Each structure stands twice: as structure tokens, then as C-alpha cells.
Amino acid sequence: MLAEDILLKVNKPARYLGGEINSVVKDNADVKCKVALCFPDVYDVGMSHLGLKILYSVLNERKDVACERAFAPWHDLENIMRDKNIPLFTLETKRPLKEFDIVGFSLQYELSYTNVLNMLDLAGIPAFTRERNESHPLIIGGGPCAFNPEPMADFFDCFAIGDGEEVILEIVDAFVKNRKNGEGRIALLQQLANIEGVYVPSFLSRVKKRTVLKLDEAPYPIKPIVPYVEIVHDRIQLEIMRGCRGKCKFCQAGIIYRPIRERSVEKLVSLARKAYENTGYDDISLISLSSGDHSRIKEISSSLGVLFKGKGVGISLPSLRAEDLIKNFLFDTTSGRRTGLTFAPEVGSEKMRKIINKDISLEALKECAHRAFRNGWRRIKLYFIIGLPHEDYRDLDAIANLAKEISEIKTKVDGIPADINCSVSVFIPKPHTPFERAAMLSIEEVRKRQRYVKERSAGSRVKFNFHEARMSYIEAVLSRGDKKLCICIYNAWKKGCKFDGWSDYFNFNDWMAAFKEAGIEPDYYSLRERGLEEVPPWNFIEVR
Numbered sequence: 001m002l003a004e005d006i007l008l009k010v011n012k013p014a015r016y017l018g019g020e021i022n023s024v025v026k027d028n029a030d031v032k033c034k035v036a037l038c039f040p041d042v043y044d045v046g047m048s049h050l051g052l053k054i055l056y057s058v059l060n061e062r063k064d065v066a067c068e069r070a071f072a073p074w075h076d077l078e079n080i081m082r083d084k085n086i087p088l089f090t091l092e093t094k095r096p097l098k099e100f101d102i103v104g105f106s107l108q109y110e111l112s113y114t115n116v117l118n119m120l121d122l123a124g125i126p127a128f129t130r131e132r133n134e135s136h137p138l139i140i141g142g143g144p145c146a147f148n149p150e151p152m153a154d155f156f157d158c159f160a161i162g163d164g165e166e167v168i169l170e171i172v173d174a175f176v177k178n179r180k181n182g183e184g185r186i187a188l189l190q191q192l193a194n195i196e197g198v199y200v201p202s203f204l205s206r207v208k209k210r211t212v213l214k215l216d217e218a219p220y221p222i223k224p225i226v227p228y229v230e231i232v233h234d235r236i237q238l239e240i241m242r243g244c245r246g247k248c249k250f251c252q253a254g255i256i257y258r259p260i261r262e263r264s265v266e267k268l269v270s271l272a273r274k275a276y277e278n279t280g281y282d283d284i285s286l287i288s289l290s291s292g293d294h295s296r297i298k299e300i301s302s303s304l305g306v307l308f309k310g311k312g313v314g315i316s317l318p319s320l321r322a323e324d325l326i327k328n329f330l331f332d333t334t335s336g337r338r339t340g341l342t343f344a345p346e347v348g349s350e351k352m353r354k355i356i357n358k359d360i361s362l363e364a365l366k367e368c369a370h371r372a373f374r375n376g377w378r379r380i381k382l383y384f385i386i387g388l389p390h391e392d393y394r395d396l397d398a399i400a401n402l403a404k405e406i407s408e409i410k411t412k413v414d415g416i417p418a419d420i421n422c423s424v425s426v427f428i429p430k431p432h433t434p435f436e437r438a439a440m441l442s443i444e445e446v447r448k449r450q451r452y453v454k455e456r457s458a459g460s461r462v463k464f465n466f467h468e469a470r471m472s473y474i475e476a477v478l479s480r481g482d483k484k485l486c487i488c489i490y491n492a493w494k495k496g497c498k499f500d501g502w503s504d505y506f507n508f509n510d511w512m513a514a515f516k517e518a519g520i521e522p523d524y525y526s527l528r529e530r531g532l533e534e535v536p537p538w539n540f541i542e543v544r
Contacts, residue, residue, distance in 0.1 A: 002077075002086070002094075010076045014228040015043035018091030021226040022278060024056075025092045026066040032176045035059055035067045036090050036100040036137075040107075040115035041501070043071045047225065048233035050287060051143065051164065052106055057221035058165050065172055068092040068100075072115045072499070073122070081122060088122035097123035101175060103137040104168070105156075107145035110478035111471060111501040113152060114493040116141075120155070127490060128154055129202070134185050138175065142168075146199075147209075147256050148431040148538040151481035151489060153201040158192050161541060162209030162256075163242075165218050167197045199541070208542040209256065215242065215263045222274040226281075235283035235316070236275045240268055240300060244289035248346070249356050250388060252430035253289055256543050265299045272304055276313065284308075285316045292317075318342050341372055344383040347391075348398030355390050362402065369406045373413040380406065380420055386449050387427035387441040396449055399424075400456035407461045417461045424453065424464055426472035430479055431538040437530035440476045443469045470508040474500065476526035477515075482537040485525075488518045 007013035028034070037055055039046025046052060052069070059067035068090035073081060080086070087096040097103055103125070105116050117127050125139070126132050132139075141152065142160040149159045160167045171192060178188040193200040197210025212218045224236070243260035244253070263271075272284055284304065291297060304315055343365060346358050353360065369380060384399050403422050410418035426446050429438045441449070446469040454464050478485065491514035499505040515522045530536070 006077075006080055006084075009080065011074060012044075012229055015071070016073070016077065016091070017228065018094070020228055022223040023092060023225050024060045024067070026060070028066065030063060031066040032064040032179075033066075033102065033172050034095075034100045035065060035102045035104065035172065036070050036097050037067060038070045038097070038103060038105045038116075038119060040072050040105060040112040040119060041499075042074055043227070044229065044231045046071045046106070047227050047231045049106060049108065050237045050239060053221045053224050053237070054219070055104075055164055055168055056225070057223070058168065058219045059172070061219065062169070062172070064176070066092075068095070070097055070119070072119055075499075075505075078118075078122065087124050088119055098125050098137065100137050101179075102140060102172070104140045104142065104160075107141050107143040107152070109501055110145055110151075110475045111506070113478060113489050114497045114500055116152070117155065117490060117493040118498045127493075129157055130154075132157075138185075138188070140171065144252065144256060147252070147541055147543065148479065148481070149199055149201070150483045150537040151478050151485040153483050154486035154490075156201065157189060158201075159199045160197060160210065161199055161207055162197045163212040164210070165212050167195060167210045170195050171198065204540065206540050206542060211259070212242075213261060215239075215261045216267045220271055222271060223278040224275060226279050233285065234281075235285050236272065236279060236281045237285050237287050238268060238272055238275070239263070239287045240291060240297075241288045241294050245293045246290060246359055247357050249434040250346075250385065250427060250430070252433050255432045257289065258544070260293070262294055262296075265296050265303055268300055269303050269307060273307060276308070282312055283314045283316060285318060287318070341377055341379065342381045342383070343368075345402065346383065346385050347388065347395065348384070348400070348402040349395045352388060352391060352395050352398075356388060366405065366409060369409045369418075370412065373410045373418065378418075380418065382406070382420060382422045384422055384424045385427050386424055386453065387446055389427075389435060389438045393449075393452060396453050397456060400453050400462070403462040403464075404457060404460045420462045422462060422464045424450070425467045426469060428472055428476045428479055431536065432541070432543050436480070436536065437532070437534075439529040440473070440526045442527060443473050446472065468503050468506070471500070471503065471506050473522075473526055474506075474508070474511050477522045478525075480525050480536070484518070484520060488514050488520050491517050 002016055037052055039049060039052055056067050056069065059065050070088060070090045087098065089096050120127050125136055139157050140160060141149065141156045142164050146159040146161050174188065174191045174195065178191060189200050189202060192198050193203040193205065196208055199207045241260065241262040243257050245260060246254055248254055294300065345360055345365060347353055347356060372380065382403060386396065403420050407417045407420045410416060427440065429435050429440060450466045457464060492511050495510040495514055497507055497510050
């Protein structure tokens, strides 16, 4: 437990208190395996992640398993912890991480890699697997970044690749059996390597991703933790389906989360009702890669509208196709409080839509925006990508023009153009996608194109937010990296790199120095187009 005088010295001390509504503390006398789920970012970000909530619920359903949480401490608390030799601890019992049997990290973003090393160091756990022994926890990783685990392979005992609900329990079972038989760490790793969806770097073999096929039968948190502090996604998250019917060539999620699996309307209504009763949240977000792809989305919308009628509960619908909105449920007046709408056209020109295989009708998008403004919606957010293969400056013109056109549509409704927020990311070739071998644009060219788009929208009510080019470059290096990058990541952390996904703390020069120190040319991984004869480092993972 942190002393009160320490908590009073740090920003958002409630991040470190624990004891939130629906958190779970168990009697260790009944526990055979202690698991710490770690998110390599601050509490506010990590507690917004649905996967963490699912695994926390799954593990704590087991009477013989105690699952607790740990997050990356912010700089202020980290400095105090190092000064006073306070090891990294979990929120539930304040137990040091190194006292757990299994420590699992959620790898959602390549720029969180140095935070993983920093958390291990704060916990007193050696970063490299070769330096750990029987006294140390088993370190496992999972999440989308695990689909190319090689840049982090030297730091993890194993990776869980694919859906985690079932495989995490099989890992726990293997651990409990191994301990009971007194077989040791090497034997445990051999046993884990035989589990479908588990990659053990010390026993390299082909790995098939793990897939949960029946979502209605899959466990889901009906008593999610309610934080004391505001988090990024401070609402009920209702996963209505997994997978995506789209086949966008740049999208890794569309590949790794196949096949399409839906939850039934009846199950979703039941989950929503229970989560509402157990939390008191008045916002529900229908989570999926593309919510409109659900075959019964209109029934879901209307059923939730009826369930929460008169209760002031808002239903948010992220990343929807315009055609689905018009056809299915956007204008159902029972659907509750109007919140924001988000669309992901990604590109502005017909040429680029064909190149990336993006199935979207711009006319439907414009019609949808008009109906939305007419029916009470006031906010629309658009997602775009620049730097895609074969993009030219006419395609950038099309992005700016599309955003301005949507803004002007509201003028026809109330005489005032809409404020349109556009989030513009940089194309990064990702493993397992059709574009995995493509080259990324140089930092200089990315910045040039960002300036161009911004200039084309000057004087309008359109706001463009661009992802930082140098951060995208490092992400691209790590995304397509191999084991040679392990030492680079370690060097970067030793130089002070952490919270690299936060622009205020990202240090490009330290990263470049880390590559140079290891004798690695980062352009080799990011800016180079790869030939068909080249075998990528992630080729041993079967995703289809």
C-alpha cells in the first residue's frame, strides 16, 4: 500500500488505489495460481481496454485462480518508487508483481514495448528470459502485436496468439499441473508449446491462432470494474461481433480477427441489462470492427432502445458504414440519446478505394450525414489514412474536399456548416495484410503530405489531426521487425524511452541512437519494399 504522503504527491492518485466497484480480491488459501494482468500504459488507458476486462472476468470466475491488475505508473510515481525502492504492485492486494505465478502483458501497440521493459524492471524481474529462473513468474504476451512477436521474443516466455478466453485457462491449467508434478520451467514451456495458439520462442514451430467460434457461449464481463477516475472509454462496452466483412488491404484487424462471429440479439440485451444494473453507466458502446456488419443490427438497436427507454441511456455506434446506417437503424427514434457518429472512409478518391478494396459509397456517406444532421446528430468524426501505396496529390485533394463537403451539408439543415473532426493516420505496412510487403513513405514525405491536406482545408470548419510522422516511422520499424530488434528496444529503454505512444514523451533521437548502437538500419524494416521471395519474420503464424 502506498502511504498517503506519497499519494498526495502524484497526479491522479486514484489510479493506484484499487478497490473499485466490481474489482475482485480473493483469499490466497484457495488459490493455486496467481495471475497479474498488466497493461503497459497508464490506468486511464488500460482500463478502457475490453480484452483486459474479459480476461479479468474469465480468470476470476475460477475459484482456484486469483487475477489482479497492474498498469504503468506515471512518471511522478515511478520516480518515487525508484527512490524509495517500492516494487511495482497490483491494485487488488498491492502484492509485488514478482510474487505472482504468471504475469501477462497486453500488447496493443508497438510503441508500448519500452513500457513493458520498464514495468518488468520496476517489478524486479529481469527483462531477458535467459536471465530468469524458477523463482521468477512466467511472462506471457498477447494482443494484436503478438501476431509478429519476434521484436519482443527475447523478453517473453510465451505468447498467446488469437482469442484469449480459452487459451489463458489452458495456460493456467498447464502451470498448475506442472507445479503439482514438480516438473520445472523448461518442462512447462514444452507443455505450453503444445497448446494451440501458444508460441514459445525457445521452441520455434508453426503456430495456429486461437479462435473462439461461439460468442454466445464465450464468457463476457457483466460486472465490469467501475473506475474512480475518468478513463478513455468510460462506458459499457458491448462486443456485438468479431471479425469484419470488409477486405481492406491495409487492415490487420480485419485479417487477424477472422472469421465473422456474432452474438445474438437476446444475448446482447441480457448482457447490456446486467452490465447496466451492475455499473450504473448511462452510455453503451456497440463494439466491433464494423457494427453495421451484424446481420441483426437493426434489432439490436431497437431492442436496446426499448430496454433503456426513459432511462437516459445513450447508445454509441463506432465506425459504421453509411449504407448500414441508412438501411438499418440510424433514424429509429427509440434508440435513445444521440451521441457522436464516426465514419472511416479512409480515402477520398475512387481510385484509392479500389486500390485498398474499401467498400464504401461516398454518395451514401453524404446522404447519411444529411439525415444525421436533420435527426439530431451534431458531431461527425472521419478517419483517413495518407501514404497508402499508389497515392498521389490528387488523392489528397479528394480527402480535403470530402471533409469540406460533409461540413457544408449541415448548412442545408440549419444554415450553419458542421464542425468535422478528421483523424488522419499514416499508412504503416502491417504483418499478415496484403500490403505487408509495401514500403512506407519517408518522414519528410509524410510531413509534406500532411501540410498539403491541411492547406487544402483552410478557411473551413474542418479540423485535421495528424499522427506524428516520426512516431509512425518507429511503429513501422517495430511492426515488421525480427529478433534483431530486441536489443534495439532494450537499448532505447535504457536510454530513457518510455510512453513512446505519448507525443510529449516520445524521443525520436534516442530511438535512432539505439538502432545505431545495435548496428541496425531502421529504414531496412520500414521504407523498403519487400520482394515475394523474402520470407517475413511472422511467416510461422497461421492466421487464416
